[in-house]
Amino acid sequence: MKILFPFVAVIALVLLAMVGVSGGSLHFLFGVIIPYAAVFIFIIGVIYRVLKWAKSPVPFCITTTCGQQKSLPWIKQNKLENPSSTLHVVGRMAMEVFLFRSLFRNLKGEMKDSSRLVYGSDKWLWLAGIAFHYSFLIVLLRHIRLFAEPTPFFLHLLETFDGFLQIGVPRFFMTGVVLLSAVTFLFLRRIYIPQVRYISLSADYFPLFLIIGIATTGMLMRYFLKTDIVGVKELAMGLVSFNPVIPKGLGVIFYIHLLFVSTLFAYFPFSKLVHMGGVFLSPTRNLLGNSREFRHVNPWNYPVKVHTYEEYEEDFRDKMKMAEIPVEKE
Amino acid sequence: MYNGGKILLGIIVFVLFAAFPFYNNIGKVSAKPEPKLDTPVIQQLAEKKCVESKEFMKAEHMQLLNDWRDSAIREGKRIYVNSEGKEFRISLQNTCMNCHSNKKEFCDKCHNYAAVKPYCWTCHIEPKEKKS
Numbered sequence: 528m529k530i531l532f533p534f535v536a537v538i539a540l541v542l543l544a545m546v547g548v549s550g551g552s553l554h555f556l557f558g559v560i561i562p563y564a565a566v567f568i569f570i571i572g573v574i575y576r577v578l579k580w581a582k583s584p585v586p587f588c589i590t591t592t593c594g595q596q597k598s599l600p601w602i603k604q605n606k607l608e609n610p611s612s613t614l615h616v617v618g619r620m621a622m623e624v625f626l627f628r629s630l631f632r633n634l635k636g637e638m639k640d641s642s643r644l645v646y647g648s649d650k651w652l653w654l655a656g657i658a659f660h661y662s663f664l665i666v667l668l669r670h671i672r673l674f675a676e677p678t679p680f681f682l683h684l685l686e687t688f689d690g691f692l693q694i695g696v697p698r699f700f701m702t703g704v705v706l707l708s709a710v711t712f713l714f715l716r717r718i719y720i721p722q723v724r725y726i727s728l729s730a731d732y733f734p735l736f737l738i739i740g741i742a743t744t745g746m747l748m749r750y751f752l753k754t755d756i757v758g759v760k761e762l763a764m765g766l767v768s769f770n771p772v773i774p775k776g777l778g779v780i781f782y783i784h785l786l787f788v789s790t791l792f793a794y795f796p797f798s799k800l801v802h803m804g805g806v807f808l809s810p811t812r813n814l815l816g817n818s819r820e821f822r823h824v825n826p827w828n829y830p831v832k833v834h835t836y837e838e839y840e841e842d843f844r845d846k847m848k849m850a851e852i853p854v855e856k857e
Numbered sequence: 858m859y860n861g862g863k864i865l866l867g868i869i870v871f872v873l874f875a876a877f878p879f880y881n882n883i884g885k886v887s888a889k890p891e892p893k894l895d896t897p898v899i900q901q902l903a904e905k906k907c908v909e910s911k912e913f914m915k916a917e918h919m920q921l922l923n924d925w926r927d928s929a930i931r932e933g934k935r936i937y938v939n940s941e942g943k944e945f946r947i948s949l950q951n952t953c954m955n956c957h958s959n960k961k962e963f964c965d966k967c968h969n970y971a972a973v974k975p976y977c978w979t980c981h982i983e984p985k986e987k988k989s
Binding site: 566569570573574577578581582583584585671672673674675676677678682683686693695696697698753754755756757758760761763764767768776804807 | 858859860861864867868871872875876877878879881882883885887889890912915916917919920922923926967969970971972973974975976
C-alpha cells in the first residue's frame with residue numbers, strides 16, 4: 528500500500544497531462560499556470576519552513592561524540608567532529624553538505640552464524656546518494672540553457688565534460704544515466720532491505736517515483752521521442768520573462784515532464800525533500816561542541832522565586848535559638 | 858526568531874539561486890531564432906523542401922545525421938531514400954551544407970539559442986561564408 532499509492536499517484540499525473548493536453552488542449556494550464564503556481568509554492572514554501580524552524584529555540588549545544596571535545600591543552604581535540612570555533616563548524620558543515628560525511632559513516636548490522644551480531648561499514652548508500660545528488664545538480668544546471676539568453680559561460684564547459692564520451696547525436700550525457708541508476712538503486716534498497724522497507728512510508732516512495740519519472744521522460748525526450756528544443760526554450764523564456772507563450776508542436780511527453788517537475792517543486796516544501804534547507808539547520812551539525820567551555824543557560828528558564836537560608840534564618844531566628852538550633856548570625 | 862541574521866542570509870542566498878532565471882531576464886528581449894533559407898541552392902529549388910518534413914527536421918535532424926553517419930560509414934550505404942521516395946546522397950558537407958550553405962545564419966542561429974555546439978566541425982569542413 529505504501530508503495531502502491533505513490534505509484535498510482537505518479538501514473539495519475541501522466542494520465543492527467545495526457546488527457547489534459549492531447550484530449551482537452553489545456554496547454555495554457557499545463558504549460559503556464561501550473562508551472563508558475565509550482566515555483567511560487569516552492570519559493571514561498573521553503574522560506575516558510577525555514578522561518579518556522581528558526582522559531583524553535585535550540586537551548587543546549589549538542590555534541591555528537593565521535594570526536595574529542597576541546598579539553599585540557601595536552602588532549603588532542605578533533606576539530607572537525609567536535610568544533611569549538613565557527614571556522615571548525617563551517618568545515619564540518621561543508622563536509623556534510625558537499626561530501627555527505629554522516630552517510631559515509633553508515634553501518635550495517637548482520638547476524639553471523641545466527642548468533643553473532645557483526646557490524647560492518649556500508650558505503651553503498653553514501654555512493655548512491657552522492658552520485659544521485661551531484662548528477663541531479665548537473666542536470667538541473669544544464670537546464671539553464673532553456674532559461675537564459677545568452678547562456679552563462681559555464682554551460683558549454685559543463686556539456687563538454689558531461690558529453691565527452693561523444694556517443695551518438697545528440698550527444699549522450701552521462702549524468703542522465705547516473706541519475707536514473709542512482710535513484711533506482713535508492714528505490715530498490717528500500718524494497719530489498721527488510722528493515723528499511725519497514726520504516727519506509729509513502730512520503731519516501733513518492734519523491735523517488737517522481738524523480739524516476741522526471742529522469743525517464745527527460746531522457747526519452749532527448750534520445751528517443753525528440754522534442755523541438757527551440758520551441759521548449761520559447762516556452763521557458765516566455766515563463767521567466769512573464770510573457771507566456773505556448774509554441775505549437777510540443778509533444779505530450781514534454782507536458783508530462785513539465786507536470787512531473789511542477790509537482791516536485793510544489794511538493795518540495797512539504798516533503799522530506801526540504802532537507803535541502805534542513806541540513807543547514809541540523810543542531811548536531813551546526814552547533815559548537817563547547818559544553819565544557821561555557822555554561823549554557825536554557826533560554827526559556829523563567830525566574831524562580833527562591834527563599835534562601837539567610838532569609839529563613841531571619842524569619843525564624845528567635846524560635847531556632849529557643850530550640851537551641853545553631854544559627855549563623857547572632 | 859533565533860539566529861535571525863544567519864537565517865536571513867540563508868534565505869537570501871536561496872532566493873537568489875531559485876529566482877535566478879527570473880531576474881536574469883529582466884529587461885532582455887529574446888526573439889526566437891529565425892533560421893534563414895535564402896541560399897542560392899534553395900532559391901533554385903522548385904519545391905522548397907528539406908530532406909524530410911519541416912517538423913521532422915526541426916526535432917530530429919541530429920538523429921537523422923546520426924543515422925546517415927551509421928549508414929554511410931558502417932553499412933556503406935550512401936543513398937538515403939526519404940519518406941516520399943526521393944533519393945539523397947548521404948553527406949553532411951555535400952548534401953546538407955550544399956542547400957544550407959549559410960551555416961552562420963541557419964544552423965548556428967538555432968544552436969546558439971539552444972546552447973548546443975556540435976563538435977562535428979572539428980573534422981567536417983564548414984561551408985565557406987563571408988564573415989558577417
